[in-house]
Amino acid sequence: MKILLTFDYELFFGAHSGTVEKCMLEPTNDLLKISEGKNVKYTFFVDVGYLIASENITELKEERLSVLKQLQDILAHGHDIQLHIHPHWEVATFENGHWNMHSKSHYRLNNFELDTAREIVRKYKAKLELYIGRNVNVFRAGGWCIQPFEPLYDMFQEIGLVYDSSVIAGFRIVTNQYAVDFSSIDSDEEYRFSQDVTVKDPNGFMTEFPITSFRYSPFFYWMLYLKGKMNKEAHRMIGDGTFMSHGNKKWQQLLSYTTGHLSTDGFYATKLEAGLESVQNLGLDKMITIGHPKGNTKYSIEVLDKFINKYRNVHAFVSFDQVLCS
Numbered sequence: 164m165k166i167l168l169t170f171d172y173e174l175f176f177g178a179h180s181g182t183v184e185k186c187m188l189e190p191t192n193d194l195l196k197i198s199e200g201k202n203v204k205y206t207f208f209v210d211v212g213y214l215i216a217s218e219n220i221t222e223l224k225e226e227r228l229s230v231l232k233q234l235q236d237i238l239a240h241g242h243d244i245q246l247h248i249h250p251h252w253e254v255a256t257f258e259n260g261h262w263n264m265h266s267k268s269h270y271r272l273n274n275f276e277l278d279t280a281r282e283i284v285r286k287y288k289a290k291l292e293l294y295i296g297r298n299v300n301v302f303r304a305g306g307w308c309i310q311p312f313e314p315l316y317d318m319f320q321e322i323g324l325v326y327d328s329s330v331i332a333g334f335r336i337v338t339n340q341y342a343v344d345f346s347s348i349d350s351d352e353e354y355r356f357s358q359d360v361t362v363k364d365p366n367g368f369m370t371e372f373p374i375t376s377f378r379y380s381p382f383f384y385w386m387l388y389l390k391g392k393m394n395k396e397a398h399r400m401i402g403d404g405t406f407m408s409h410g411n412k413k414w415q416q417l418l419s420y421t422t423g424h425l426s427t428d429g430f431y432a433t434k435l436e437a438g439l440e441s442v443q444n445l446g447l448d449k450m451i452t453i454g455h456p457k458g459n460t461k462y463s464i465e466v467l468d469k470f471i472n473k474y475r476n477v478h479a480f481v482s483f484d485q486v487l488c489s
């Protein structure tokens with residue numbers, strides 16, 4: 164079994180972005196620490212928009228350099244970096260020590276004119292490659308919002324962005340910001356697609372590597388919120404910003420079984436073993452988790468460390484570039 168531990172490397176996009184130190188630098192160092200000397204490779208999907216938006220802001224020069232330095236550190240440890248796009252950075256402004264994200268109105272690529280959306284993808288890929296000094300070819304859409312893909316299809320092919328990992332089988336979230344509907348995808352298996360990410364097309368040039376899905380019980384979410392409310396040191400997120408609203412998702416999760424992603428974040432990490440078992444039962448050869456440095460807790464880092472130590476001689480903890488090169 165190949166286990167791909169992936170992390171979206173980013174700030175928060177709610178009212179408060181949080182700090183680079185707490186959302187990115189510190190928790191990423193924690194993740195690097197538990198992988199050291201173990202032949203465990205991660206993939207970081209880097210939200211390159213932050214690096215572009217902060218390019219000419221003197222006040223942010225130092226933190227931006229720390230991020231660039233950490234990206235080099237990630238690569239030096241043999242981990243992989245791929246492309247994550249949150250396009251609202253195009254309109255974000257920094258005033259009085261605070262990011263005004265405008266993420267509500269510009270969260271998705273299709274909130275922009277088509278030509279602008281295409282230009283954003285082109286520019287963000289080129290910039291990331293410039294910053295890290297190597298090519299990227301795997302995409303993860305901010306907030307999984309890769310739909311509609313048809314207007315972007317030709318351009319993705321042209322720039323060699325031919326792999327995607329934004330889909331979660333059976334997952335759907337539609338709010339003012341989110342427009343995600345993967346409810347017609349019923350398996351975590353990888354597939355080819357062309358103009359529609361939810362329609363398999365063996366002749367399409369794009370390959371989808373879905374994030375492994377998981378059925379969460381209401382009990383899981385009651386536990387998650389209770390632990391959070393008790394606000395014990397171990398369960399507090401390391402990231403210090405605020406999330407964008409997920410609409411009424413929270414109540415759905417507390418009242419019925421819901422489909423979500425297998426994740427290393429916070430209390431979700433407790434389901435890594437159950438997720439692995441279900442992937443094995445289905446006879447799949449890959450498990451792909453999604454996490455965020457900002458979403459780690461002291462507890463989740465411990466759980467992930469134990470998970471890695473238990474399975475690192477049984478399964479291969481590999482990055483996307485390792486999977487795509489083999």
Ligand SMILES: [Zn+2]
Binds near residue numbers: 171210247249304
């Ligand atoms: Zn993201």
